[in-house]
Amino acid sequence: MEVLKIKNVKKSFSNDNEVLKDFSMEVNRGQVVAIIGPSGSGKSTLLRCATMLETIDSGEIIYLGEHAVKTNEEGKAVYAPPKDLKRIQSYFGLVFQNFNLFPHFTALKNVTDALITVKKMPKQEALEIGRELLDKMGLKDKEDAYPCQLSGGQQQRVSIARALALRPEILFFDEPTSALDPELTGEVLKVIKSLAAEHMTMVIVTHEMAFARDAADHVIFMDGGVIVEEGKPEEVINNPQNERTKAFLSRFDR
Amino acid sequence: MSLPMLIQRLGGGMLVSIEIYTLTLLFSLPLGLLVAFGRMSKNIILRNVMKLYISIMRGTPLMLQLMVVYFGPYFLFGIPLPRYYRFLAVIIGFVINYAAYFAEIYRGGIESIPVGQYEAAKLLGYNKTQTFMRIILPQVIKRILPAVTNEIITLIKDTSLAFVISVAEMFTAAQEIASAQASMIPFIVAGIFYYVFNYIVAFVMEYIEKKLSYYKV
Numbered sequence: 001m002e003v004l005k006i007k008n009v010k011k012s013f014s015n016d017n018e019v020l021k022d023f024s025m026e027v028n029r030g031q032v033v034a035i036i037g038p039s040g041s042g043k044s045t046l047l048r049c050a051t052m053l054e055t056i057d058s059g060e061i062i063y064l065g066e067h068a069v070k071t072n073e074e075g076k077a078v079y080a081p082p083k084d085l086k087r088i089q090s091y092f093g094l095v096f097q098n099f100n101l102f103p104h105f106t107a108l109k110n111v112t113d114a115l116i117t118v119k120k121m122p123k124q125e126a127l128e129i130g131r132e133l134l135d136k137m138g139l140k141d142k143e144d145a146y147p148c149q150l151s152g153g154q155q156q157r158v159s160i161a162r163a164l165a166l167r168p169e170i171l172f173f174d175e176p177t178s179a180l181d182p183e184l185t186g187e188v189l190k191v192i193k194s195l196a197a198e199h200m201t202m203v204i205v206t207h208e209m210a211f212a213r214d215a216a217d218h219v220i221f222m223d224g225g226v227i228v229e230e231g232k233p234e235e236v237i238n239n240p241q242n243e244r245t246k247a248f249l250s251r252f253d254r
Numbered sequence: 255m256s257l258p259m260l261i262q263r264l265g266g267g268m269l270v271s272i273e274i275y276t277l278t279l280l281f282s283l284p285l286g287l288l289v290a291f292g293r294m295s296k297n298i299i300l301r302n303v304m305k306l307y308i309s310i311m312r313g314t315p316l317m318l319q320l321m322v323v324y325f326g327p328y329f330l331f332g333i334p335l336p337r338y339y340r341f342l343a344v345i346i347g348f349v350i351n352y353a354a355y356f357a358e359i360y361r362g363g364i365e366s367i368p369v370g371q372y373e374a375a376k377l378l379g380y381n382k383t384q385t386f387m388r389i390i391l392p393q394v395i396k397r398i399l400p401a402v403t404n405e406i407i408t409l410i411k412d413t414s415l416a417f418v419i420s421v422a423e424m425f426t427a428a429q430e431i432a433s434a435q436a437s438m439i440p441f442i443v444a445g446i447f448y449y450v451f452n453y454i455v456a457f458v459m460e461y462i463e464k465k466l467s468y469y470k471v
Contacts, residue, residue: 051377090379100371100373114378114380117380118378148471163377166379
């Protein structure tokens, strides 16, 4: 079954530029989808719409068979009632480009606070989960560090642990390494690859072509708010068919 | 008048000043937050009413506001004023004035928090209250502390304005003694009282600021 189904989504911003033009995609359980494309192609907007940080104008977004949003007869998007949306929201997590960690919480509290505050989990249990996840992220000795005391790569790994703590069915990454110094991207990509190896369902917007090719099992090249080309990573990245894909990829070392 | 007696009389006035000070902070700090919410509300009427209120509070002298609050009910509506209303009027005047200033400080603090903090909280399932109380407010408090310190230091000096409606706080006492004795000393002693009080306030606020410096943004 698809974890996520996006159907005919349209999204414009007030100044009348259509960012997503009738966009559709599906993500199956365990699938790792990489989305590549030039800036302004609508990648980030797509993630923001899928995670409901932005509202869509029309189309459907379906998580695990449940409609988060559908379109009525007049062609307007109608969101599910708040109670249902709240549940649907717990199906996914998002890792931000600039981490958005809570600066006044330690690494461990960043990971555990939502479990305790939102999920009402007993503190001890939450702490166990938090420590286990930080350990998995290679941050065992950093649980008491505040975000300001961590490098960008460490902060991003904390934010991945924070998203994982809530056990999402699908995890979105919005250019997870774009805000990092080049020497720090490796540690974050390694963590994401290890999640891929565990068959975590993921959608990753990225500019790291080598990573997309190695970690993803499906690559989407997006431009101008539509899918221009998609398929197996080796095919799309090593042997693109479309002229726009070719032009875009020629700028990268593959 | 001997110095101990002077200190005793001014000390009594100081207690009234501290009473005004404490009650003003007690009510104006939370009220300011509500005003800030109104000022940032999506409701255009509420937003503009709050904007006008803040504008009036900041644009007219506090002394004038105290007189309006005290004399207003009688001159505008003919309501006879009970004795205790004098002190109550001082508190009301100070609270509505300071709430306006605090509201703008809160607003500045709240608007300085990056939108990413709200988005992260939303994605993690925090509701609006949890987001504000756990994520936003603690960061706002840290950011606005220096501005709040400024205000609460000004406040103890402003309590002297209560003399315009004859509430016997310290400044009123100092003035009475000074004119009775034709002496500068009461003013100097009163000045020392204000200074020492604010020195303590600044010390406490610095301590709190240090306590909150466990993280940087």
